[in-house]
Amino acid sequence: MLSERTRTVRVLVLGDDVNTDLLHPPRFFGTTQEAVLPGFLAGYPPEVAAAFRPGDLLVGGRNFGCGSSREAYVRAFRYAGVGGIIAHSFARIFYRNCINAGIPLAHHPMLYRELTSWEEVAFDSAAWHVTRVSTGDTIPLTPPPAHLQRILAAGGLLAYLALNAT
Amino acid sequence: MTICTQPLLESLFSARLARPVRAGEVVQTPVDLVMAHDATLSLLIEDFERLGQTVRMPERVMVTCDHFAPPARIDWANLQRDVLAFVRRHGVPDLRMYQGICHQLLLEDPRLLPGTVTVGADSHTLLAGAVGGFATGLGATDILAILATGETWFQVPASVQVVLTGTRKPWVMGRDVAFHLLRHFGEDGAAYRALELWDDTGDGLSMDARAAITCMATEMGAKAALFAPDAVTVEYLRLRDGKAPELPLPPRPPADTAYVEALAVDVGTLDSLIACPFSPANVHPVREVEPVPLDEVYIGSCAGGRLEDLALAARMLSGKQVARGLKVIAVPSSVRVMGQAMTAGYLQTLLDAGVCVSNPSCGACGGIDKGVLASGDRALMTSTRNFRGRLGPRDSEVYLASTATCAASALTGRLTAPEEVWPC
Numbered sequence: 001m002l003s004e005r006t007r008t009v010r011v012l013v014l015g016d017d018v019n020t021d022l023l024h025p026p027r028f029f030g031t032t033q034e035a036v037l038p039g040f041l042a043g044y045p046p047e048v049a050a051a052f053r054p055g056d057l058l059v060g061g062r063n064f065g066c067g068s069s070r071e072a073y074v075r076a077f078r079y080a081g082v083g084g085i086i087a088h089s090f091a092r093i094f095y096r097n098c099i100n101a102g103i104p105l106a107h108h109p110m111l112y113r114e115l116t117s118w119e120e121v122a123f124d125s126a127a128w129h130v131t132r133v134s135t136g137d138t139i140p141l142t143p144p145p146a147h148l149q150r151i152l153a154a155g156g157l158l159a160y161l162a163l164n165a166t
Numbered sequence: 167m168t169i170c171t172q173p174l175l176e177s178l179f180s181a182r183l184a185r186p187v188r189a190g191e192v193v194q195t196p197v198d199l200v201m202a203h204d205a206t207l208s209l210l211i212e213d214f215e216r217l218g219q220t221v222r223m224p225e226r227v228m229v230t231c232d233h234f235a236p237p238a239r240i241d242w243a244n245l246q247r248d249v250l251a252f253v254r255r256h257g258v259p260d261l262r263m264y265q266g267i268c269h270q271l272l273l274e275d276p277r278l279l280p281g282t283v284t285v286g287a288d289s290h291t292l293l294a295g296a297v298g299g300f301a302t303g304l305g306a307t308d309i310l311a312i313l314a315t316g317e318t319w320f321q322v323p324a325s326v327q328v329v330l331t332g333t334r335k336p337w338v339m340g341r342d343v344a345f346h347l348l349r350h351f352g353e354d355g356a357a358y359r360a361l362e363l364w365d366d367t368g369d370g371l372s373m374d375a376r377a378a379i380t381c382m383a384t385e386m387g388a389k390a391a392l393f394a395p396d397a398v399t400v401e402y403l404r405l406r407d408g409k410a411p412e413l414p415l416p417p418r419p420p421a422d423t424a425y426v427e428a429l430a431v432d433v434g435t436l437d438s439l440i441a442c443p444f445s446p447a448n449v450h451p452v453r454e455v456e457p458v459p460l461d462e463v464y465i466g467s468c469a470g471g472r473l474e475d476l477a478l479a480a481r482m483l484s485g486k487q488v489a490r491g492l493k494v495i496a497v498p499s500s501v502r503v504m505g506q507a508m509t510a511g512y513l514q515t516l517l518d519a520g521v522c523v524s525n526p527s528c529g530a531c532g533g534i535d536k537g538v539l540a541s542g543d544r545a546l547m548t549s550t551r552n553f554r555g556r557l558g559p560r561d562s563e564v565y566l567a568s569t570a571t572c573a574a575s576a577l578t579g580r581l582t583a584p585e586e587v588w589p590c
Contacts (some may be wrong), residue, residue, distance in 0.1 A: 017353045017445065021553035026533040030241055031208060043555040063354035063387060067553060069289040071209050071306045092358055092389055093289055097305035147192065147319070157307050158213055161314070 006124040008133060009055040009083050012041075012048070013117045016061035019043075020094065023065070024073035031072075033079045040076040054081025057123055057130075061087060061112045065094025074101045084123055086111050086130070086141060099148050102156035106141035114139075171419040173325035174394060175360045178281055178300055189324035189424065196317045198282040198299075199275070200226055202309050203268045205233040205532075206287035208245040209306035210313075211252050219314040221256040227313065228260045228275065229253050230268040235527035238535040266500025266526040269293040269468040272301070273377055274502055276407045280395040285312060290468050290550060293381035295392035296373060297399055300360075301380075302390050323360040323389045324426040327419075332434030333368030337584035339478070340375025341469065341548065341568035344382035345439035346431060349449040357387030359426060364394050364418065367433050373402040374474035381469045381550065385446040394418075438583050441566040444554040452571050452583040462545040463488075463576040465569050466497030466524075467531035470548025473503050473510075475569035480512035482573035482590045483519035489579030494521045495537045497529045521576070533557045539564070546575050 021043055028039020041049040058064075064087035074097050084104040098105050104125040111130070115121070120133035128143040143149060154160035172180060172188075179187040182195055202210075207229060221227060229249065237243035253261050262271050268286060272278050272294040280298035285291065287309040294301035304318070312318050330343065347361075361383050365371050371379075376393045383391035393399065395415055403411040438452040465471060465479055476498060488494040496516050498504035504526055507513050513523055530537035531549035539545055539558025545565070549557075552564035567575075570584035577587055 019551075019553045021533075021551065021556040025555045027538075029205060031212070031245065035241060043553070043560070063357060066353055066385075066387060067289065067551065069287060069303045069305050070206055074305070074307075075209075089354065089357065091354070091387060093303055093305055096308055100305060100307035145192075157311055158217060161311055162217060 006122040007055055007083070008120055008122050009057055010053065010118045010120055011057045011059045011115050012052060013112050013115050014058060014060040015112070017063045017066055018060045020065060020067035020070070020073050024076050026068070026070070028076070029070060029072045031075070036072050036076045037079045039072070040080045051118065052080060055083040057083050057121070058085045059087065059112050059115055060085070062089050064088070064090050066091040069093045069097070071097050071101070074098065074103070077101070077103060084125055088112065099144060099151055100157035102152060102159070104152060106143055108139065108141050111139065171423045173327070173419060173423055173425055174362050174392060174416055175300060175325055175390060176322060179322050181281070182283070187322055189322050192319055192321050194317055194319050195283060197285050197312055198226060199228065199272070199277050199284040200309065200312055201228045201230065201268050201272055201284070201286035201288070201291065203229070203233055203288060204231040204246050204249045206306045206309065207249050207252065210310040211248055214310050214313070219310070221258060221313050222316040224256060224258045227258050228262065228271065229258055230262040230271055231264055232262070232267050233528045233532055233534055235264045235525065264525065264527065266503065267468045267528055269381065270472065270499040270503065273297070273373070274406065274500060279403070279411065280399065280413060285309065285318065289384050290381050292384045292388060292391050293377050293468055295390055296376040296380045297403065298392050298395035300390050300392065303384070321358070323358055325360045325362045326356060326427040326429060327362050327364070327425045328429045328431065329364045329366060330371070330431050330433055331366045332432035334433045334436065337438060337570040337588055338433065338436050339568040339570055340371055340378040341382070342436050342439045343375070343431065343433055344379045345441060345449045346436055347379070348382065348386055348441065348447045349439070350429065351386040351447070353385065353445060353447045354387040356383065358389055361388050361391040362394065363391065365396060365398065370398050372474055373398060374472040377472065378469050382446070385550065438568060438571050440571060440581070441552055443552055443563040443565065446551055446566055452567065452581065455581055457580045457582060458544060459580045460492060460546050460575060461543040462493040462495070462537060462539065463572050464495045464530050464537050464545060464547040464549060465572050466495065466499065466529055467547070467549040468499060469550045470569050471497055471499035471503070473506050475548065476503070476507040476512045476516070477510065479569050479573045480515040482570065482584070482587065483521065483576065484515050484590070486519055486577055488520040488576045492576065492579050493537065494576045495524060495530065496521050497524045497536060498526050500526050530557055546572055546581065548572055
């Protein structure tokens, strides 16, 4: 049974060393939705971004999000509705940026080899697992450490700071 | 039981927190210097104001206008207007208007000293570790929190000790040492780790060469990279600050120190290296790569464009002309560097050779201006990254190399190893 906090979404499976210039090329730098959203996944062929629907997950391999610190890509993720990112490992700035933006991140060493793009899964970002719709298999994920889960639970670093302001 | 000596970075955090700190611990620490530039600062302004925050320690902040320098598009001009208004509103004294690339400006700043903690809203902030402190890049939201609170958290990274020995061939630069390390580590082999570099080379690496290495440690996934302070550091700081630093030079930690890896590099064995598309870690000797024709050669960015680069480029291009129809662009990394290159005559030499010398800024390295690529273009650059689509359309290609390789290739119009045009 799927609980209420899970949603059935699809996955976009990417590879190793997915860099921020593929996820969001620098020419789409900006602060507004009109400026940044067209850059979402613009390092890939255009049909990739066209197929992405709000809530879908990004699934990748080693060193996901290597490259730039610029959070224009985080804004693009928000506007595109990225529901979460699961990878073998994350580049460190990218990891902090997504947590700070309240985008759930989890580790799984092999998921990007097991799933295929656009297959349906149920993602539970509280119990930290995904369930393959085709097979019913539930795959546990490694969640962020506790001090970062608190930031995620607050909805991101800004909300966390506001909550903890004296 | 004896207490093992700590890597330099763990010693740095232990001294700051006044207790023994080990790799893997999450520590909360004040920061000494915070850098944000016109692109990344623009991302946090709206949230900062909405939350009613104030800049807690404005004297520790450096704001640079270097990405849109000056703006080439109206939307970028609008972002920069907002950044300038932020600086005025919050009384940040240190505003660097078109003075150069943020990382070079940190390197030139008297507040950047061995043992300090520096953060910047840009991934290549690791460069500032060249003088022997902890320096790392963060996203805009983390920087927002640091501006508001003056501190942040870090997981103290484990350290890799890198000892450099030997004497370089005359055309082998700091950038080639960085490529060698990239070949070793790949794009994530140093992830979440710090590189601790010791320079035992015959002629010593200049601060310019060291900065090229610590800058490119970013592309190895490293959290930080620091050169152990030595005589080169002391002399650099003396010239920079007009006085000798009061600085105990750290002794080399013994063999039982808790490094995760120890690496020895004989720089005398290195040839000029190149990173082929589409990864900074796709490294090969220049001489083993097909001498493909080029459309553009770019000498600049925080990984090149310093005085040592401009001096060598001028020496190699002196009295010659760059290949016909080739776009050759040189962008000094700061106004100070540009002034020194002007006084030394390097800029005139480059101009006479047919090089377009532009004003200090991030330029084409960030895919912003001053040499972005056309569809199908192939470029050779000293810049930091050659990811697909960063500097032009998906079908454009970027090779990364040292200034020596760039200057040699500017003469021939194809990928050329520096020794082919040496002696010069």
